[in-house]
Amino acid sequence: MTTYTQNPDKLEGKVVRSKRVAKDYVNPYLAGILLGIVLFGAFFVTGNGLGASGGLNRILVFFEDIIAPGHIDRVSYLIAMAGGDKNALDSWIVILTIGTVLGGLVSGFINGRVKFETNRGPRMTVRSRWLFAFIGGGFMGFGARMARGCTSGQALSGGAVLSVGSWAFMFAVFAGAYALAYFVRRLWN
Amino acid sequence: MPPFPLPLTDLLGHYGSYIIYLIIGFSFGYVLEIAGFGNSKKLAAQFYFKDMTVLKVMFSAIVVAMVLIFAASAMGLLDYNLIWVNPTYLWPGIIGGLIMGVGFIVGGFCPGTSLVAAATAKLDGIFFVFGVIFGIFLFGETVGSFDQFFNSSYMGRFTLPELFGLPTGVVVVGVVAMALFMFWGAEKLEGIYGDKDAPAAPKWRYAAAATLFAGAIIVLFIGQPTTEDRWAGVADEKIAALEAREVQIHPGELLDLLHNRSLIVNMIDVREESDYNLFHILDAKNVPLDEVPDMVPALHFEPANAVFVMMSNDEGAATEAWKTLVAESVPNVYILEGGINNWLTTFADEDMQAQRLATAPGNDTLIYAFDAALGARYTVAEPDPHQYELEFIPKVKLETKRAPTSGGCG
Numbered sequence: 001m002t003t004y005t006q007n008p009d010k011l012e013g014k015v016v017r018s019k020r021v022a023k024d025y026v027n028p029y030l031a032g033i034l035l036g037i038v039l040f041g042a043f044f045v046t047g048n049g050l051g052a053s054g055g056l057n058r059i060l061v062f063f064e065d066i067i068a069p070g071h072i073d074r075v076s077y078l079i080a081m082a083g084g085d086k087n088a089l090d091s092w093i094v095i096l097t098i099g100t101v102l103g104g105l106v107s108g109f110i111n112g113r114v115k116f117e118t119n120r121g122p123r124m125t126v127r128s129r130w131l132f133a134f135i136g137g138g139f140m141g142f143g144a145r146m147a148r149g150c151t152s153g154q155a156l157s158g159g160a161v162l163s164v165g166s167w168a169f170m171f172a173v174f175a176g177a178y179a180l181a182y183f184v185r186r187l188w189n
Numbered sequence: 190m191p192p193f194p195l196p197l198t199d200l201l202g203h204y205g206s207y208i209i210y211l212i213i214g215f216s217f218g219y220v221l222e223i224a225g226f227g228n229s230k231k232l233a234a235q236f237y238f239k240d241m242t243v244l245k246v247m248f249s250a251i252v253v254a255m256v257l258i259f260a261a262s263a264m265g266l267l268d269y270n271l272i273w274v275n276p277t278y279l280w281p282g283i284i285g286g287l288i289m290g291v292g293f294i295v296g297g298f299c300p301g302t303s304l305v306a307a308a309t310a311k312l313d314g315i316f317f318v319f320g321v322i323f324g325i326f327l328f329g330e331t332v333g334s335f336d337q338f339f340n341s342s343y344m345g346r347f348t349l350p351e352l353f354g355l356p357t358g359v360v361v362v363g364v365v366a367m368a369l370f371m372f373w374g375a376e377k378l379e380g381i382y383g384d385k386d387a388p389a390a391p392k393w394r395y396a397a398a399a400t401l402f403a404g405a406i407i408v409l410f411i412g413q414p415t416t417e418d419r420w421a422g423v424a425d426e427k428i429a430a431l432e433a434r435e436v437q438i439h440p441g442e443l444l445d446l447l448h449n450r451s452l453i454v455n456m457i458d459v460r461e462e463s464d465y466n467l468f469h470i471l472d473a474k475n476v477p478l479d480e481v482p483d484m485v486p487a488l489h490f491e492p493a494n495a496v497f498v499m500m501s502n503d504e505g506a507a508t509e510a511w512k513t514l515v516a517e518s519v520p521n522v523y524i525l526e527g528g529i530n531n532w533l534t535t536f537a538d539e540d541m542q543a544q545r546l547a548t549a550p551g552n553d554t555l556i557y558a559f560d561a562a563l564g565a566r567y568t569v570a571e572p573d574p575h576q577y578e579l580e581f582i583p584k585v586k587l588e589t590k591r592a593p594t595s596g597g598c599g
Contacts, residue, residue, distance in 0.1 A: 025225035026224065027394075028241075028246050029391075032253065033397065035250035036251070037254075037257070038216045040257040041213065042217075043194070044194060044257075044266075044267055045209060046209060046210070047273060049272075049273060052300040052301035056322055075329065076333075077329055092207060095207045096213060097304065099210065099218060100301065100308075101305075103215035103217060104309055106215070106218075106219060107218070107219040108305075111222075113222070115310055117312065120229075120313065121233075133314070133320060134296075134316045135295055136292045137296050138320040138321070140289050140293065140300055140324060141328065143286065143287070143289035145329070146285030146288065146328065149275060150289070150299055151299035152301040153275070160258060162350065163274045163349075164348060164351075165276065165278060168286070172284075172289075173287075173293065174290065176290015176291050178290070184294055188236075
């Protein structure tokens with residue numbers, strides 16, 4: 001099932017040594033119900049939904065502000081986050097992003113899924129998969145800022161509270177991916 | 190007023206509230222991981238109809254959260270006005286979404302799932318995260334050249350019930366029905382294209398679907414609170430404040446507020462347009478009383494240092510407008526004491542005082558006669574604060590703003 005980056009024989013030895021076998025993922029509907037409860041909890045307690053790209057954005061801006069503070073103070077889009085003596089990291093969304101990474105790590109650890117590996121289609125080399133992951137990420141990051149949110153902050157959160165823009169956005173994401181899927185099928189099949 | 194969402198900063202302090210966000214983030218990451226969203230192959234399989242996990246998880250989450258949110262709102266536990274509803278910028282959202290779709294199928298993740306992939310040491314996830322950061326960087330550097338598009342087709346806080354002109358409950362039931370139909374379709378597609386050895390879908394999903402649908406029907410039957418319902422919930426406390434005259438501010442205080450640079454003062458003049466045209470305070474906005482409810486979402490987007498002052502000729506209509514906004518949880522709403530008439534009595538010069546009628550022609554009507562509709566082109570529309578030494582009891586106290594002004598994507 002899983003594709004390994006190293007020589008499979010070598011890795012198999014590792015698995016036996018640590019006696020860890022990756023557990024199956026939970027049923028998608030169960031995961032969805034749990035995610036829905038987390039999302040509801042976030043809105044119910046804080047008034048805010050979930051998000052991911054906002055946190056990454058602020059982490060980036062934080063480092064930009066260290067390297068080129070003058071630049072931040074000249075670009076209006078960046079001033080709002082880190083202009084003057086504002087700290088880009090002092091925002092709940094950054095904390096939520098850190099929590100997301102920790103949660104993923106703990107779950108991966110409990111279920112034996114923390115493992116250096118590269119998941120890729122059968123025809124892809126590891127290096128080309130990395131390249132395409134970076135390129136795809138670039139599109140994602142750019143698109144997420146243009147749409148003012150990613151799958152978590154717009155589609156999931158805005159969808160649950162019935163925002164018109166979030167629903168239009170969600171269908172656009174699926175449409176974009178389905179429209180291109182056939183042409184890039186060699187990446188995954 | 191509904192107790193939720195909680196005023197976290199008041200309860201726990203600025204940094205204390207971060208504990209809550211850490212817990213929420215942790216749960217979010219944990220659930221994404223157990224769903225299999227750290228695995229790009231599982232995510233990409235969605236777009237070849239082999240494994241519809243993405244659709245199932247996303248739409249189950251959306252409909253479960255939606256039913257719970259609107260049920261809590263219907264029961265008066267949660268204030269829908271105080272939760273973040275992503276404002277609609279239609280075209281930037283659609284174009285951004287299409288670009289993200291490209292990124293999804295090429296890169297195999299979305300930003301949230303790539304974080305979980307990176308956390309579990311998936312190297313493609315780590316490269317994807319760096320790609321996202323690079324894309325965000327590129328956006329920040331280029332947005333100046335397409336600013337106009339980025340800020341176009343703005344519709345504010347715009348929801349599906351408003352779009353369709355249907356009660357919220359009907360839309361909730363409709364969305365649940367649509368999701369269940371999509372799940373049915375997804376399972377059919379998996380049957381055709383998917384892995385034949387996949388574990389059989391559990392039977393309990395029928396019970397879960399039925400429970401969800403029943404929840405949506407209950408939301409439909411209870412209905413969402415109207416402004417009247419909301420007013421009834423706060424009436425005792427707020428009528429006491431009105432009677433104790435805690436919210437009627439003296440014209441002198443309004444003049445001070447207008448010259449206080451740390452505040453944003455929004456004057457809302459709810460008189461008839463003809464009266465407004467005869468005379469109004471400079472920068473006051475004319476909003477007829479029946480249109481006041483429509484401006485509630487926009488007022489919630491105002492920053493925390495915004496103050497709203499309602500005014501009519503006397504106080505009658507202004508008090509009605511005040512009740513509407515207070516019921517809809519808008520913070521920092523006040524009434525101009527004695528209305529425009531009192532403003533004129535306080536600040537008008539002798540010539541204008543001569544225009545004052547002996548008795549008011551009616552309730553909440555203008556007590557000054559104007560020869561021409563000059564609007565704000567009178568000196569009394571913008572009095573010089575240095576010319577007046579007025580005694581008044583200041584009443585404006587900024588409340589903590591509870592409605593978020595930016596969501597998880599800012």
